[in-house]
Amino acid sequence: MQQEDLFKKLTAHSKEYGYIFQSSEIYDGLSAVYDYGQYGAELKNNIRKYWWDAMLLLNDNIVGLDSAIFMHPEVWKASGHVDAFNDPLIDNKDSKKRYRADVLIEDYIEKLEEKINKEVGKAAKRFGDKFDEAMFRQTNARVTDLAERIGNIIKRFVEASEKSDLQEIRQIIVDCEIACPVSGSRNWTEVRQFNLMFDTKLGSVSEDASKIYLRPETAQGIFVNFMNVQKSGRMKIPFGIAQVGKAFRNEIVARQFIFRMREFEQMEMQFFIRPGDEPQWYEFWKEKRMRWHKALGFDENKFRFHDHTKLAHYAVAATDIEFAFPFGFKEVEGIHSRTDYDLAQHQKFCGRKLQYFDTELNKSYVPYVVETSIGLDRMFLTVLAASYNEEKIKKENGREEERVVLGLPPALAPVKLAIFPLVKKDGLSEISQKIRDDLRFDFSCQYEEKDSIGRRYRRQDAIGTPFCITVDHQTKEDETVTIRYRDTMEQERVPVGKLREIIGEKASMKKLLQSL
Numbered sequence: 001m002q003q004e005d006l007f008k009k010l011t012a013h014s015k016e017y018g019y020i021f022q023s024s025e026i027y028d029g030l031s032a033v034y035d036y037g038q039y040g041a042e043l044k045n046n047i048r049k050y051w052w053d054a055m056l057l058l059n060d061n062i063v064g065l066d067s068a069i070f071m072h073p074e075v076w077k078a079s080g081h082v083d084a085f086n087d088p089l090i091d092n093k094d095s096k097k098r099y100r101a102d103v104l105i106e107d108y109i110e111k112l113e114e115k116i117n118k119e120v121g122k123a124a125k126r127f128g129d130k131f132d133e134a135m136f137r138q139t140n141a142r143v144t145d146l147a148e149r150i151g152n153i154i155k156r157f158v159e160a161s162e163k164s165d166l167q168e169i170r171q172i173i174v175d176c177e178i179a180c181p182v183s184g185s186r187n188w189t190e191v192r193q194f195n196l197m198f199d200t201k202l203g204s205v206s207e208d209a210s211k212i213y214l215r216p217e218t219a220q221g222i223f224v225n226f227m228n229v230q231k232s233g234r235m236k237i238p239f240g241i242a243q244v245g246k247a248f249r250n251e252i253v254a255r256q257f258i259f260r261m262r263e264f265e266q267m268e269m270q271f272f273i274r275p276g277d278e279p280q281w282y283e284f285w286k287e288k289r290m291r292w293h294k295a296l297g298f299d300e301n302k303f304r305f306h307d308h309t310k311l312a313h314y315a316v317a318a319t320d321i322e323f324a325f326p327f328g329f330k331e332v333e334g335i336h337s338r339t340d341y342d343l344a345q346h347q348k349f350c351g352r353k354l355q356y357f358d359t360e361l362n363k364s365y366v367p368y369v370v371e372t373s374i375g376l377d378r379m380f381l382t383v384l385a386a387s388y389n390e391e392k393i394k395k396e397n398g399r400e401e402e403r404v405v406l407g408l409p410p411a412l413a414p415v416k417l418a419i420f421p422l423v424k425k426d427g428l429s430e431i432s433q434k435i436r437d438d439l440r441f442d443f444s445c446q447y448e449e450k451d452s453i454g455r456r457y458r459r460q461d462a463i464g465t466p467f468c469i470t471v472d473h474q475t476k477e478d479e480t481v482t483i484r485y486r487d488t489m490e491q492e493r494v495p496v497g498k499l500r501e502i503i504g505e506k507a508s509m510k511k512l513l514q515s516l
Contacts, residue, residue: 007326010388011257013404017462019043019384020258032251032262039463040380042414042444044265046509047379048244050412051267053513054292055242062240062269063233067221069246070202073212078349079220079342080313081213086193088169095183101169101191102310105157108178109150110328116146154309161310166191196249214248219371221245222270223342226367227354230272237356237367238281240271244376256327258377265376272367274358275340281370282317282337289333289372290321295515296409298386304329314341323382332382333374340366383412387464393489406464407487410507415465416443417503420456422472424449432471435481435496442500443507461486467503 014020018037022029036044055062076082088101119142124131137143153172160168170191179186198214215221222241229241244267251262258264273281286305294300306329308318316339320331343366347354355364387406395401410416419436421428429449436447446465448456453470460468470482475496483502484491494502505511 006388007257009390010326010384013388013406013462014040014257014384017406032260034258034261039414043383043408043412043464044376044380046412046414047383048265048267048376050509050512051292051374051376051379052242052244053509054516055240055269058513058516059240061235061238062242062271063229063235065222065225065229065241065243066245067218067225067243069215069248070212071215071220071224073210074349075220075224075346076197076213076216078345079223080345081197081216082195084313085197085216086195088166088191089194090170090173090191091189092180092183092185093187093189094185095180097180097182099180101166101173102157102161104178105153105169105172105176107328108176109153112146112150116143119143119146158310164193166193194250196251198248198250216249217247217373218243218245218266218268219270219373220342222268223346226272226343230356237358238271238273238277240269242267242269244268256325256330258381259325259327259330261377266373267376267379268371268373270338271370271372272356273370274361275365275368278316278337278339278368278370282335285370285372286319286335289335289374291516293321293323293332293382295512296383296386296412302386306331312336314338323385325381325385330378332378333372336371336373338369338371340368342369343367383408403458403461405461405486408464408466409512410466411509411512413464413466413507414444415446415460415463416507417467417469417499418446418448418456418460418465419469420447420453420471421449422453422470426473427476428471428473431475432469435469435471435499439500439503443503457484466507469499 015022015037017039019040021035021037023033023035024030052064056064073082076085089098090101090104091098116137119140120133120136123136123140124133137147153176156168156172159165160172167190170188173188174186177186180188197216199211200214202210202212222243225241229235230239244265246263247266248263251260271281271285290303290305293303302324304322306320306322308315308320311318315336317337319335321333321335322329323332343354347366353364354366356367357364384406387408389405389407391403391405392400393403408414417439419432419439421432432449433447436445439445446460448459450456451459457468464486466486468484468486470484472482475481479496480493481496481499482491483494483499
């Protein structure tokens with residue numbers, strides 16, 4: 001299946017099965033704003049819990065925070081967002097489409113890298129076990145030429161970005177002959193900067209109201225509360241503050257479903273450390289966060305690190321954990337070494353000391369910070385994309401049938417088990433409902449009695465329910481039921497009294513956390 005077709009199917013599936021809806025759809029929708037349906041809300045809650053518990057339960061030196069969306073406007077001046085939170089945008093005159101200039105250049109570089117990988121792959125096939133990839137990359141003329149082109153583009157782009165040279169950024173696009181993905185033309189406008197923050201007014205009388213911003217990130221709520229948390233919690237460095245919350249960005253180039261939205265949710269942790277300790281903590285959190293992603297059991301080859309060539313004004317090192325979405329490898333989580341930039345800036349703007357007295361060193365200092373920042377909505381899309389699968393299965397009559405299944409990790413699945421009476425008579429419905437009522441305090445359960453068993457199975461497969469329980473006439477005789485496993489479609493006869501133990505073991509958030 002073409003990746004573009006897969007993404008369209010995933011988007012349609014999300015709506016059909018109650019995961020994601022277009023916001024205000026009955027009024028023709030609102031661009032780049034989405035609502036989470038009945039199953040989407042549950043899956044989102046489970047992902048949030050997995051992150052929150054992994055941060056707070058598994059680390060004695062990390063605590064939680066829930067800061068306000070509205071903050072004093074000086075916060076955003078101190079952080080640099082008022083002056084520097086901009087995207088370089090460029091329009092194609094023929095398609096009338098607007099793009100982020102940096103993304104166009106990054107996509108072009110990725111295409112060149114794909115060409116290199118294709119050359120390497122062909123050579124590996126040709127030479128077999130004798131193939132020396134490192135030597136091939138250094139000596140093959142086509143590969144070295146492509147690598148040199150990539151290096152030159154990156155060098156020009158980094159220098160232009162650091163100088164805010166918009167004309168040079170446009171010139172890179174022109175020199176690389178980058179075409180509009182829609183029109184195919186290279187008829188570009190000038191590059192312009194666009195500030196991404198939403199602003200609003202605070203005050204009951206319009207003429208007296210002051211201008212404030214909807215926060216574009218959750219990190220600053222942590223930094224301005226650093227001293228409050230440190231003193232009230234008697235925290236000792238190193239320690240972290242974690243937060244989950246909404247953020248807002250006026251994305252002009254909003255695309256790719258919930259990957260880039262104007263209203264989104266972040267899960268961030270700022271880890272405060274001694275100056276000089278940042279290299280080892282940066283590596284520590286890189287490894288730990290990648291382990292969190294891979295523990296979900298998805299294809300490990302779909303995750304990778306991507307180090308930044310252009311660093312944010314506050315960072316000395318930065319990398320992204322990227323996932324292979326149907327539209328390519330894209331960022332899900334960022335790990336940044338932020339130095340003492342944020343606390344030092346707030347100390348300067350507010351006029352108060354934001355320092356930590358280190359009893360071991362017998363001195364005060366502004367702590368350095370290593371940040372982990374993951375988009376909850378992007379992680380949601382990661383889980384959906386990694387779980388969606390179309391399978392051909394053979395029926396007993398030899399015919400093939402297609403099954404669409406969401407292979408969600410059981411601990412994250414919005415519905416853990418569905419309970420079916422084989423028929424709606426002979427007391428089977430009552431027995432099924434009693435089992436449901438007994439298990440509903442431990443697991444999210446669904447009861448279904450409409451349609452054939454086969455159709456009910458298919459519906460639950462599409463929802464992502466890992467276990468289906470069928471109550472039949474034998475249940476009345478020996479109090480056993482059939483448990484059917486989503487991923488293998490295997491069925492097993494088990495005592496009703498064992499269901500809690502079986503499902504609890506396989507769908508346990510505790511077990512997932514223990515694997516970390």
